[in-house]
Amino acid sequence: MKDVSQHVAEKLSRIDHFDSSVRAFSAYDPGRAGVAAQRPGDGVLSGLVVGVKDIIDTEDYPTTYGSGIYENHRSRGDAACVTLLRSAGAVVAGKTVTTEFAFFRPGPTVNPFDGARTPGGSSSGSAAAVAAGMIDIGLASQTAASLTRPASYCGVVGFKPSYGRYALSGVKALGPSFDALGVITPDVKIAALADSVLQGPVPTPVALTPSRPSRIGVCRTPWWREAEEGTRMAMASASDLLRDETSMEEVDLSDFVEANDLHVTIMSYEAAQALAWEYQERRNLLSPQIIGLIEAGRKISRSTYVAATEKASALRRRMDAVLDRYDVLLAPAAPGEAPLRENGTGAPTFSRMWTLLHLPSLTLPGLTGPAGLPVGVQLVGRMGDDAGLLEYGAWAEAIFPPRPLPRLADGASV
Amino acid sequence: MKDVSQHVAEKLSRIDHFDSSVRAFSAYDPGRAGVAAQRPGDGVLSGLVVGVKDIIDTEDYPTTYGSGIYENHRSRGDAACVTLLRSAGAVVAGKTVTTEFAFFRPGPTVNPFDGARTPGGSSSGSAAAVAAGMIDIGLASQTAASLTRPASYCGVVGFKPSYGRYALSGVKALGPSFDALGVITPDVKIAALADSVLQGPVPTPVALTPSRPSRIGVCRTPWWREAEEGTRMAMASASDLLRDETSMEEVDLSDFVEANDLHVTIMSYEAAQALAWEYQERRNLLSPQIIGLIEAGRKISRSTYVAATEKASALRRRMDAVLDRYDVLLAPAAPGEAPLRENGTGAPTFSRMWTLLHLPSLTLPGLTGPAGLPVGVQLVGRMGDDAGLLEYGAWAEAIFPPRPLPRLADGASV
Structure with a gap:
C-alpha cells in the first residue's frame, strides 16, 4: 500500500483540482486539511480521507444542514460518528453538500459523470466526492433513499446499515423512525472497515471474507413499472451475472x-x-x-x-419470513440513470420500502444504463446481519464489472 | 380561572423570591421572562409557565447539559418540544438544572421540602421548581429514572410517556434506546394538557375523564428488598386507598x-x-x-x-402478556424519601425496568414517609396507551391525599 501521507495528499490534490467543477464540498479549507493530512492517526482507517455530510456536526467546519437558517452555524463538538472515524486514524477533509435538511432542495453538486445531471440526493456531495476520487469514505444518511440513490447515480458503493446500528448524536433528525447513518465508498472493503469503526464505541476487528449466498431472492418490487430502461438493464445484467454462480428466485412482494x-x-x-x-x-x-x-x-x-x-x-x-427463505435480496437501487439537474435529485421510490423495514442495504456499482451512466443495484440483508450482508456484497462485487470511473473537467480520469 | 398575565406574574415572582434558596434554575433572566409574560399566546397552554431542563435546546437561553464542556453554549434554535409548548401559549421562564448529561453528577438544586436533601436527578430543577410553585410544567427526561425519581422526592406528578411519543430534536442524547422526554407538573390535568401538545406536530384535543381501572396489578418488583421504610409506607397506603375502589392483585415479576x-x-x-x-x-x-x-x-x-x-x-x-391481565400496574417510584445531598441524587433501581420496557409511567404524589417527606408511587400503563394511563391516573389522584406543599425559606407555603 502507498505511504499514508502520500495517499492523503493525493486525495486533497484531487479536491483542489476538481471540486471547482464537481462542487461536492460545502466547506473545505486546504490549509486545515493539509495540517490534518500531515499527522494521520493510527488505527484501521489510518490515512483514509473522509467527507462529512453537512447534516452532521463537526467542530472544525460549519454545519448548515443545507439550510440558510443555519448559515455559518458552528456546533461545539463533533458528532459521535466523526469522532469514531478520527479516532481510528481517518482524516476529515471537509463537509459535503446535502440537500436542505436531507430532503429534496438540491445543492450545487453535479454528477461527476455528466455535469448536467444530478448526483442524487440527499447525500449528494459524499457520493460525488467518492466517485471523483476525492475521498475514501463519504459519511451519508438515509431517511428514504438518500444514500442508496446517490450511490447508484454516481457509480459507487453505498452501505446503509440496519436501523439503529450507528449512533446519531450530532446528526440532524428528519424522520427518527427511519434516520440512519451510513457510508459511501469506492468498494465494499472500505465500507466494511468503516462499519467496524462506526458500529460501536470501540472498533471491532473485521475480516471481510467474500461469501457466496446459497439463494438470492430477486425483488422487482411492486413499483417495477416505474423502473426506467437503465434500471431494467442493470437488474437483468446483475441477475445474469449472479445466476451463473448461485440460485436465484423471483420474489413476489405484491403484499x-x-x-x-x-x-x-x-x-x-x-x-x-x-x-x-x-x-x-x-x-x-x-x-x-x-x-x-x-x-x-x-x-x-x-x-x-x-x-x-x-x-x-x-x-x-412479514419480511422476516421472506428473509427466512433467502440469504440476501437483489433489488433496484433507483429508477434509472441520474436525471438532469433541472428535474431534481431523483425519486426515492425504490428505497422507501427497505428503509421502512429497517433492513441493511448495500448498493453495488459496475452496471450502466442506455446513456452509459452508472446504475446501481442493491443487496438487502437480514435485520442486524450487517456483517453477513457485507460478505455477500464482497462476493457479488467480484462478479460485477469494475465500477465506472468518470472523466473529470480537465479530461483526467480518476 | 385567574387572569393569565396575573398567573404568569405570580409564578415569576415566586422564582424571584425563592430560587436563591431552591436553585432550580440554571438560567433565568427576569427581564426576558417578564417580556414573555406580557404576551402569553393563545392555545391550550395559554399562560402556563414552563421550565426547560438544561439538556434541551433553547434559542433564548444557554444550553449547557450540566457540563463545563458546554459552558455558555448557545443553540441556534429551540428544541421541537419547546416550540410546541410555546406555540400552544406557554411561557418559558428559563432553564432548569440537570445533572451532568442527565447522569449522576448533581447540580446546585435542593429539595424544597428540606434544603439538606436532594431533589433527585437528573431532572432536578424541573421537579423542584414545580414543587416550589415556580412553574406549571417542567420539561424533563428519563433514560433510567431521571423523571420518576425527582417527581417522587419532590411530591409532584411525573409523566414519562411511551418510548418515542415525543420528538427528541434538540435534546442531548444519553441512551437512545431509552431516552424519553416527559413532564413534571402539579397535577395530572396539566400533564394531560402538556401531552396533548407534545404528542404531535399539532395539538390533539384532550378530555381528561377520570377512569376507574377494573383491575390493578401491584408490582413490588424483584428489587423490593431495596425499598426503604418510606416506599413501603407509600405502597401500603396506596394499595389500601385503591383497594376500597377496585380489584387489586399482586403480580410476581421474578422472571x-x-x-x-x-x-x-x-x-x-x-x-x-x-x-x-x-x-x-x-x-x-x-x-x-x-x-x-x-x-x-x-x-x-x-x-x-x-x-x-x-x-x-x-x-x-412478556410484559405485554402481563398487561393483558391488568388495566394498569402500581409500583414503587423510588427507594424511599429523598436522601441527603451529600449522598447523591438517589438510586434508579425502581425505574430501570419500566424504562427498559418502554412503557408509559405516571408518578403520583400525596403520600409521605417516616420523616414526613414526599414519596411517590408510579402507575405503569400499556405501551402506546398514554391517554388511558392519564385517565386512570386522574382517578387515582382524586383518591390519594392532596400533594404536600413545602414551606420555603422565608416560611411562606406554596
Whole structure:
C-alpha cells in the first residue's frame, strides 16, 4: 500500500483540482486539511480521507444542514460518528453538500459523470466526492433513499446499515423512525472497515471474507413499472451475472404494496415534529419542498400516524419470513440513470420500502444504463446481519464489472 | 380561572423570591421572562409557565447539559418540544438544572421540602421548581429514572410517556434506546394538557375523564428488598386507598429479574457511543461518574450489547402478556424519601425496568414517609396507551391525599 501521507495528499490534490467543477464540498479549507493530512492517526482507517455530510456536526467546519437558517452555524463538538472515524486514524477533509435538511432542495453538486445531471440526493456531495476520487469514505444518511440513490447515480458503493446500528448524536433528525447513518465508498472493503469503526464505541476487528449466498431472492418490487430502461438493464445484467454462480428466485412482494405510502405518512408526520422550530420561527428561509413535507405531516392525525407505525411493524415481521427463505435480496437501487439537474435529485421510490423495514442495504456499482451512466443495484440483508450482508456484497462485487470511473473537467480520469 | 398575565406574574415572582434558596434554575433572566409574560399566546397552554431542563435546546437561553464542556453554549434554535409548548401559549421562564448529561453528577438544586436533601436527578430543577410553585410544567427526561425519581422526592406528578411519543430534536442524547422526554407538573390535568401538545406536530384535543381501572396489578418488583421504610409506607397506603375502589392483585415479576442489568448494559454502551466526542476530546472536563459510565460501556462487546437488546425485546413481549391481565400496574417510584445531598441524587433501581420496557409511567404524589417527606408511587400503563394511563391516573389522584406543599425559606407555603 502507498505511504499514508502520500495517499492523503493525493486525495486533497484531487479536491483542489476538481471540486471547482464537481462542487461536492460545502466547506473545505486546504490549509486545515493539509495540517490534518500531515499527522494521520493510527488505527484501521489510518490515512483514509473522509467527507462529512453537512447534516452532521463537526467542530472544525460549519454545519448548515443545507439550510440558510443555519448559515455559518458552528456546533461545539463533533458528532459521535466523526469522532469514531478520527479516532481510528481517518482524516476529515471537509463537509459535503446535502440537500436542505436531507430532503429534496438540491445543492450545487453535479454528477461527476455528466455535469448536467444530478448526483442524487440527499447525500449528494459524499457520493460525488467518492466517485471523483476525492475521498475514501463519504459519511451519508438515509431517511428514504438518500444514500442508496446517490450511490447508484454516481457509480459507487453505498452501505446503509440496519436501523439503529450507528449512533446519531450530532446528526440532524428528519424522520427518527427511519434516520440512519451510513457510508459511501469506492468498494465494499472500505465500507466494511468503516462499519467496524462506526458500529460501536470501540472498533471491532473485521475480516471481510467474500461469501457466496446459497439463494438470492430477486425483488422487482411492486413499483417495477416505474423502473426506467437503465434500471431494467442493470437488474437483468446483475441477475445474469449472479445466476451463473448461485440460485436465484423471483420474489413476489405484491403484499408489500402499502409500504411506500406508510413510509410517506410516518416520515411526513415526524418531519413536522422534528423541524417544528424551523417551521414556526424561520419559515421564510425554508424551501417550498420542505414546507410541503411539513404541512403534509401537520395534516396527518396522531391516530393515522400510530396506525401506520403499527402496519410498518407488521410488514417487518412479514419480511422476516421472506428473509427466512433467502440469504440476501437483489433489488433496484433507483429508477434509472441520474436525471438532469433541472428535474431534481431523483425519486426515492425504490428505497422507501427497505428503509421502512429497517433492513441493511448495500448498493453495488459496475452496471450502466442506455446513456452509459452508472446504475446501481442493491443487496438487502437480514435485520442486524450487517456483517453477513457485507460478505455477500464482497462476493457479488467480484462478479460485477469494475465500477465506472468518470472523466473529470480537465479530461483526467480518476 | 385567574387572569393569565396575573398567573404568569405570580409564578415569576415566586422564582424571584425563592430560587436563591431552591436553585432550580440554571438560567433565568427576569427581564426576558417578564417580556414573555406580557404576551402569553393563545392555545391550550395559554399562560402556563414552563421550565426547560438544561439538556434541551433553547434559542433564548444557554444550553449547557450540566457540563463545563458546554459552558455558555448557545443553540441556534429551540428544541421541537419547546416550540410546541410555546406555540400552544406557554411561557418559558428559563432553564432548569440537570445533572451532568442527565447522569449522576448533581447540580446546585435542593429539595424544597428540606434544603439538606436532594431533589433527585437528573431532572432536578424541573421537579423542584414545580414543587416550589415556580412553574406549571417542567420539561424533563428519563433514560433510567431521571423523571420518576425527582417527581417522587419532590411530591409532584411525573409523566414519562411511551418510548418515542415525543420528538427528541434538540435534546442531548444519553441512551437512545431509552431516552424519553416527559413532564413534571402539579397535577395530572396539566400533564394531560402538556401531552396533548407534545404528542404531535399539532395539538390533539384532550378530555381528561377520570377512569376507574377494573383491575390493578401491584408490582413490588424483584428489587423490593431495596425499598426503604418510606416506599413501603407509600405502597401500603396506596394499595389500601385503591383497594376500597377496585380489584387489586399482586403480580410476581421474578422472571423480570434480568431487566435492570440489561438496562445498565444497553445504557452504558450507548452512552459511550453518544458521548464519544466529549470523552475523546474533552475528558478533563468530565466528572468521574460519567467517565465511569462511558468506560464501562467501552468494555462491553458489540455482541453482548446486541444480545441485551434482544433479551429486552423478549421482556417487552412478556410484559405485554402481563398487561393483558391488568388495566394498569402500581409500583414503587423510588427507594424511599429523598436522601441527603451529600449522598447523591438517589438510586434508579425502581425505574430501570419500566424504562427498559418502554412503557408509559405516571408518578403520583400525596403520600409521605417516616420523616414526613414526599414519596411517590408510579402507575405503569400499556405501551402506546398514554391517554388511558392519564385517565386512570386522574382517578387515582382524586383518591390519594392532596400533594404536600413545602414551606420555603422565608416560611411562606406554596
